[in-house]
Amino acid sequence: MILLNDEPHLASPDTGAPLYERLAEHYRRVIASGTLAPGDRMPSVRALMSQHRVSLSTAIQVFRRLEDGGWLQARPRAGYFVRRAPASKLATVAEPEIPALAEPARYVGLHERISRVIERAQAFPDALNLGGATGDAALYPTERLQALASRILRHRPTLLTEVGEDGGAGELRQAVAKRALSTGVTVSPDDVLVTSGGVEAVNLALRAVAQPGDTIAVESPAFFGLLQILESLGLRALEIPTSPTTGLSLEALDIALTACPDIKALVVVPNLQNPLGCVMPDARKAELVQLCVHRGIALIEDEPYRELIESAEPARPLKAWDRDGGVIYCASLNKVLAPGMRLGWMSSGRWHARVRLLKFAQTRNNESLAQFVAAEFIGSGAYDRHLHRLREKLRVQREASADAIGRYFPAGTRLSLPPGGLLLWVELPDGKSSDALFEAALPHGIRIAPGSIFSNSERFRSFIRLSCPGPFDDRMDAALRQLGRLAGEIG
Amino acid sequence: MILLNDEPHLASPDTGAPLYERLAEHYRRVIASGTLAPGDRMPSVRALMSQHRVSLSTAIQVFRRLEDGGWLQARPRAGYFVRRAPASKLATVAEPEIPALAEPARYVGLHERISRVIERAQAFPDALNLGGATGDAALYPTERLQALASRILRHRPTLLTEVGEDGGAGELRQAVAKRALSTGVTVSPDDVLVTSGGVEAVNLALRAVAQPGDTIAVESPAFFGLLQILESLGLRALEIPTSPTTGLSLEALDIALTACPDIKALVVVPNLQNPLGCVMPDARKAELVQLCVHRGIALIEDEPYRELIESAEPARPLKAWDRDGGVIYCASLNKVLAPGMRLGWMSSGRWHARVRLLKFAQTRNNESLAQFVAAEFIGSGAYDRHLHRLREKLRVQREASADAIGRYFPAGTRLSLPPGGLLLWVELPDGKSSDALFEAALPHGIRIAPGSIFSNSERFRSFIRLSCPGPFDDRMDAALRQLGRLAGEIG
Numbered sequence: 001m002i003l004l005n006d007e008p009h010l011a012s013p014d015t016g017a018p019l020y021e022r023l024a025e026h027y028r029r030v031i032a033s034g035t036l037a038p039g040d041r042m043p044s045v046r047a048l049m050s051q052h053r054v055s056l057s058t059a060i061q062v063f064r065r066l067e068d069g070g071w072l073q074a075r076p077r078a079g080y081f082v083r084r085a086p087a088s089k090l091a092t093v094a095e096p097e098i099p100a101l102a103e104p105a106r107y108v109g110l111h112e113r114i115s116r117v118i119e120r121a122q123a124f125p126d127a128l129n130l131g132g133a134t135g136d137a138a139l140y141p142t143e144r145l146q147a148l149a150s151r152i153l154r155h156r157p158t159l160l161t162e163v164g165e166d167g168g169a170g171e172l173r174q175a176v177a178k179r180a181l182s183t184g185v186t187v188s189p190d191d192v193l194v195t196s197g198g199v200e201a202v203n204l205a206l207r208a209v210a211q212p213g214d215t216i217a218v219e220s221p222a223f224f225g226l227l228q229i230l231e232s233l234g235l236r237a238l239e240i241p242t243s244p245t246t247g248l249s250l251e252a253l254d255i256a257l258t259a260c261p262d263i264k265a266l267v268v269v270p271n272l273q274n275p276l277g278c279v280m281p282d283a284r285k286a287e288l289v290q291l292c293v294h295r296g297i298a299l300i301e302d303e304p305y306r307e308l309i310e311s312a313e314p315a316r317p318l319k320a321w322d323r324d325g326g327v328i329y330c331a332s333l334n335k336v337l338a339p340g341m342r343l344g345w346m347s348s349g350r351w352h353a354r355v356r357l358l359k360f361a362q363t364r365n366n367e368s369l370a371q372f373v374a375a376e377f378i379g380s381g382a383y384d385r386h387l388h389r390l391r392e393k394l395r396v397q398r399e400a401s402a403d404a405i406g407r408y409f410p411a412g413t414r415l416s417l418p419p420g421g422l423l424l425w426v427e428l429p430d431g432k433s434s435d436a437l438f439e440a441a442l443p444h445g446i447r448i449a450p451g452s453i454f455s456n457s458e459r460f461r462s463f464i465r466l467s468c469p470g471p472f473d474d475r476m477d478a479a480l481r482q483l484g485r486l487a488g489e490i491g
Numbered sequence: 492m493i494l495l496n497d498e499p500h501l502a503s504p505d506t507g508a509p510l511y512e513r514l515a516e517h518y519r520r521v522i523a524s525g526t527l528a529p530g531d532r533m534p535s536v537r538a539l540m541s542q543h544r545v546s547l548s549t550a551i552q553v554f555r556r557l558e559d560g561g562w563l564q565a566r567p568r569a570g571y572f573v574r575r576a577p578a579s580k581l582a583t584v585a586e587p588e589i590p591a592l593a594e595p596a597r598y599v600g601l602h603e604r605i606s607r608v609i610e611r612a613q614a615f616p617d618a619l620n621l622g623g624a625t626g627d628a629a630l631y632p633t634e635r636l637q638a639l640a641s642r643i644l645r646h647r648p649t650l651l652t653e654v655g656e657d658g659g660a661g662e663l664r665q666a667v668a669k670r671a672l673s674t675g676v677t678v679s680p681d682d683v684l685v686t687s688g689g690v691e692a693v694n695l696a697l698r699a700v701a702q703p704g705d706t707i708a709v710e711s712p713a714f715f716g717l718l719q720i721l722e723s724l725g726l727r728a729l730e731i732p733t734s735p736t737t738g739l740s741l742e743a744l745d746i747a748l749t750a751c752p753d754i755k756a757l758v759v760v761p762n763l764q765n766p767l768g769c770v771m772p773d774a775r776k777a778e779l780v781q782l783c784v785h786r787g788i789a790l791i792e793d794e795p796y797r798e799l800i801e802s803a804e805p806a807r808p809l810k811a812w813d814r815d816g817g818v819i820y821c822a823s824l825n826k827v828l829a830p831g832m833r834l835g836w837m838s839s840g841r842w843h844a845r846v847r848l849l850k851f852a853q854t855r856n857n858e859s860l861a862q863f864v865a866a867e868f869i870g871s872g873a874y875d876r877h878l879h880r881l882r883e884k885l886r887v888q889r890e891a892s893a894d895a896i897g898r899y900f901p902a903g904t905r906l907s908l909p910p911g912g913l914l915l916w917v918e919l920p921d922g923k924s925s926d927a928l929f930e931a932a933l934p935h936g937i938r939i940a941p942g943s944i945f946s947n948s949e950r951f952r953s954f955i956r957l958s959c960p961g962p963f964d965d966r967m968d969a970a971l972r973q974l975g976r977l978a979g980e981i982g
Contacts, residue, residue: 111848132654140652149651149860150641160640160831160864161631163623196687196854203853211725212703225852232852234702339654342858357602361716361723362694363687367833367858369640373651 017095017246018283020061023052024069025245027062028092031071031082042072042080061281068279068311069419070395090406090415093276093427093463096220096241098249102256105215105238105263106456108231114224114453117438124442128479129469131449133223133274134339135422136470139393141386145338145373152372164368167356168194168345171375176331176345179378183306184320185329187347193359194345194366198304198332201346202267203229204358205328208351209298210235210264217256217266217297219248221425221454221463223274226267226302237456238263244416244425247273247280250287257295265298271315272305275425275454275465277418279315289321298351304332309420310391325349333374335421336387341370393471394422400472401480408484424466428487434464436490437483444486446479508586509774511552512737514543515560518553519583522562522573533563533571552772559770559802559910561886581897581906584767584918584954587711587732589740593747596706596729596754597947599722605715605944608929615933619970620960622940624714624765625830626913627961630884632868632877636829639864647863655859658847659685659836662866667822667836670869674797675811676820678838684850685836685857689795689823692837693758694720695849696819699842700789701726701755708747708757708788710739712916712945712954714765717758717793728947729754735907735916738764738771741778748786756789762806763796766916766945766956768909770806780812789842795823800911801882816840824865826912827878832861884962885913891963892971899975915957919978925955927981928974935977937970 017025030036043051048059063080066072073083121131153159167173173189180187195201210216212234218226220239230237238260241252248268257263268288270280280288292299301318309315319329328351332344343366348355377383402417402424412429428434434450441448451463466483470476508516521527534542539550554571557563564574612622644650658664664680671678686692701707703725709717711730721728729751732743739759748754759779761771771779783790792809800806810820819842823835834857839846868874893908893915903920919925925941932939942954957974961967 115848134654137649137652142648142652145651146644146648149644153637153640157633157637158628158831160636160861161628161633161829163625163825163830164833196857199852200854207723228848229852232698232849334654338652340649340651340859342655342855357606357719358723361690361719363691363854364833366687367861368831369860370651370858 017243018281019054020058020065021246021281023048023054023058023062024065027066028069028071036082038082040082042082044079064312065281068309068315070310070417074312090402090409090413093244093414093416093425095243095245096249098241098252098255100255102252102259103239105236105260108227108235108237108456110224110227110453110456111231114228117450117453120439120442121447124445124447127442127445127447128475129447130466130479131447132467132469133423134335134469135394137339138470139390140338141377141382144382145377148373148376149369152376153369156372159368159372162368164365164371166360166365168192168366169368169371169375172343172371172378173345175375175378183314184316185347187329191347191352192345193348193355194343194371195359196344196363196366197334197342198302198330198344199225199229200359200363201330201332201344202226202300202302203233204355204362205298205300205330205346205348205351206230206233206235206265206267207358208328208348208354209300214264215260215262217253217263219268219273220457221275221451221460222267223269223302224453227456239455239457240266242273242276242278244276244278246284247276247278248288250284250291253288254291257297263297265300266292267300267302268318269302269305270318271303272309272418272421274305275423275449277416277421277423277425279309279419282316285316285318286321289318289327293324293326299327300330301327302330304335305421307336307387308391308394310395311419319347322349328355336390337374337377337383341374343370343374391420394420394468397468397470397472398422398424401466401468401476404472404477404480405466405484408481410484410488413487422468424468426464426466428462428464431462432487432490433461435461437464437487440486440490441483444482446483448483508734508737509772510545511549511556512772514539514545514549514553515556516736518557519560519562527573529573531573533573535570552774555802556772559800559806561801561908561910565803581893581900581904584735584905584907584916586734586736587740589732589743589746591746593743593750594730596727596751599718599726599728599947601715601718601944601947602722605719608941608944611930611933612938615936615938618933618936618938619966620938621957621970622938623958623960624914625826625960626885628830629961630881631829632873635873636864636868639867640860643863643867644860650859650863653859655856655862657851657856659683659857660859660862660866663834663862663869664836666866666869674805675807676838682838682843683836684839684846685834685862686850687835687854687857688825688833689793689821689835690716690720691850691854692821692823692835693717693791693793694724695846695853696789696791696821696837696839696842697721697724697726697756697758698849699819699839699845700791705755706751706753708744708754710759710764711948712766712942712951713758714760714793715944718947730946730948731757733764733767733769735767735769737775738767738769739779741775741782744779744782748788754788756791757783758791758793759809760793760796761809762794763800763909763912765796766914766940766954768907768912768914768916770800770910773807776807776809777812780809780818784815784817790818791821792818793821795826796912798827798878799882799885801886802910810838813840819846827881828865828868828874832865834861834865882911885911885959888959888961888963889913889915892957892959892967895963895968895971896957896975899972901975901979904978913959915959917955917957919953919955922953923978923981924952926952928955928978931977931981932974935973937974939974
């Protein structure tokens with residue numbers, strides 16, 4: 001057994017993170033520093049309890065966090081082992097500062113900036129796209145879905161020529177409601193509304209709870225698509241600092257709600273936040289739901305990525321803690337099942353009737369065929385087998401990319417490696433401009449997402465979001481080497 | 492040659508309708524009265540010119556109106572013949588009064604009423620649905636589309652698992668742009684945005700030109716779905732009287748625009764208006780586009796039914812007269828090709844960039860497969876052959892239903908038989924309540940659309956919209972007989 005530092009140093013600096021999170025971070029550093037090497041056995045739960053004078057449940061949460069993050073691997077009847085070398089030697093992205101005063105809410109004016117970025121990128125159509133958030137088609141069950149679609153069309157030929165069911169095909173509503181049960185979310189198929197991807201779900205949720213001019217609290221950084229929705233609806237955004245490890249800062253949210261009592265809703269991605277990749281710990285999820293109930297604001301949960309998380313048990317949505325219908329749950333099948341089918345679904349709690357009207361008046365019911373294909377696939381064992389393979393492929397791609405960034409990027413680069421998905425959030429050193437890197441990379445055939453599009457502020461101008469959409473091959477290695485070189489050169 | 496009354500009586504009463512329309516109405520009465528019987532030859536164009544002292548172009552427009560309405564049939568090198576007995580002996584629905592003062596614009600509060608109607612109807616799930624606006628699947632090319640879908644999936648297996656093209660599949664945008672050319676509409680594929688049915692197109696158009704609280708001019712009666720869109724967007728409706736023969740009253744529109752100069756847009760269905768079934772004459776279309784340009788209001792054209800019109804040449808959209816990008820053209824493939832595929836498209840003139848943002852932030856791109864199926868079908872000769880069969884089937888269903896209404900409904904019932912589609916707009920005599928008829932019919936297994944849901948006013952409480960979704964069989968005959976009997980009984 002190796003020596004571990006004693007409890008006191010763990011408590012400082014007090015980042016506001018819960019004890020188990022601070023302990024987990026301690027062990028991440030121990031592993032990253034090489035003190036515990038890949039293959040080494042971790043101290044036991046009992047050892048942790050006595051060493052750090054923590055409860056059984058705290059110790060267990062430490063192990064779960066480390067396992068979720070891919071640092072440890074459980075071997076039946078043998079305990080926990082360090083799974084791998086740290087992906088690169090990079091330090092993790094710093095925790096955000098929590099200002100004592102909330103920022104003012106501001107109308108979003110990002111669409112033009114985002115359009116310019118997209119337009120510039122389109123001038124280089126052959127570029128390797130590391131700026132997207134969707135994986136290659138090869139990650140998804142193409143042949144299986146194709147065969148299913150053809151078979152379903154043979155059995156139900158009028159799917160294309162008959163009006164579909166209002167609210168979505170009963171088969172799909174049933175399939176997703178049943179699957180949600182295992183994550184602690186109890187919804188009936190009647191509560192489920194099928195949407196055109198998660199984007200339409202979030203759009204409908206915002207329209208249901210807010211009017212133009214209203215203020216919505218969002219994570220900072222946030223998925224730029226959410227900021228575009230706010231802009232298109234004439235809503236104001238109030239950005240809440242968000243930790244790259246534990247997600248939205250509840251402390252900052254509390255400050256903001258006090259300063260700005262007319263906030264109508266909070267939109268949050270608790271599981272694999274985009275772009276940070278963080279997963280909010282269960283205790284924080286519970287606390288967040290409570291806080292929103294207490295403050296009387298709608299909680300809109302956006303869940304495109306949850307099923308990509310590598311963990312022993314399924315991560316839970318905020319909706320699992322919803323007791324009074326205050327959470328509008330928005331899920332998407334684009335990133336986990338099939339990017340071309342444009343399917344999402346939502347369960348809108350006490351806004352159900354209003355959301356149904358809005359959906360009916362916005363796009364009516366969805367196209368039918370894709371819904372039947374998804375329903376059958378999700379209802380079968382094939383979905384879990386697919387997810388298992390998908391997560392494993394993404395893990396390999398993600399870690400290889402992170403390793404390469406560690407090798408190629410300038411000293412001082414920071415990176416948070418998420419416990420799932422295909423997105424990496426990278427901080428360039430010395431305040432280097434990610435807009436400049438974006439521009440410099442295009443002529444080299446590389447497209448990235450600059451941090452400037454993830455906030456209405458200039459806060460993330462030194463960050464980039466990099467995706468790992470396909471296998472880590474020579475092209476990817478060369479692209480990251482080139483990016484690293486360019487990052488060294490720009491100002 | 493039969494004797495026709497002289498010009499003077501045609502001029503009175505002066506309904507404000509153009510001369511050719513009054514002449515056409517004159518000949519409709521002549522045919523309806525049996526003076527000209529099915530198979531009879533119509534007077535020639537030259538005879539009409541001298542008889543009524545009208546110009547060549549007016550005489551030609553009279554023939555075109557009568558042909559569009561299905562009253563006459565052109566036989567090559569032989570002239571025009573009366574095609575059929577009038578469908579029933581019913582008088583046509585009266586022209587609306589044009590009040591000297593515009594009504595005030597009002598927020599729409601119809602959704603609850605419509606929801607109650609739908610909820611009541613759902614309590615009788617086995618009822619024959621004459622309240623919808625979509626035909627049976629048998630009217631559409633089910634097998635051909637199914638075969639196409641399976642073939643396309645074999646050739647492009649990743650359609651389901653790859654992100655689709657922004658703005659819609661290039662193949663579909665190209666196919667609809669090419670087809671629009673033949674109707675006088677010149678759009679490039681880049682101008683086309685594929686949407687989730689026509690509903691999303693109209694929704695996006697309204698969001699692009701108006702803010703909550705703004706006033707939108709609409710036809711009266713209007714498709715209830717449009718009124719729900721206005722309600723869902725917090726817009727006010729100003730209802731403009733609309734003629735069952737010539738469509739929106741330009742006179743009334745002019746009065747309204749003068750009284751209420753802050754009207755932001757007009758939404759109009761110029762071809763086969765729902766529920767009236769009228770087709771706006773070309774001269775009026777041109778005048779309407781001019782008027783909207785002159786008054787500086789956006790003109791939103793909704794076109795779900797145009798290709799169902801029976802006429803020698805394709806009816807033209809308002810967009811054909813658009814010179815400065817002031818018309819937002821919204822089309823749908825639901826009623827003409829495949830109700831289950833949920834495809835529409837729009838060409839947004841000078842609001843193109845704004846509409847693209849809104850679409851991107853509302854639902855992203857559409858699901859891909861249906862777009863490729865539609866593109867291939869529309870690009871082939873199969874589409875015109877399908878439309879030809881569809882129109883013929885609908886004509887037979889429509890005329891048989893109108894005949895039955897003439898036989899079974901109480902004396903004084905009025906009906907306008909449209910030149911295409913599957914909808915009949917029926918006025919009950921003596922101010923009988925269509926809400927009462929709706930209620931009375933449900934226990935008899937018949938569902939109709941009461942007039943009360945087609946306006947924010949009580950103006951159409953004695954009207955019903957009846958659809959002829961399938962072949963006129965014994966069940967349909969019995970249903971209309973029952974409806975007629977109930978219409979006689981209610982107050």
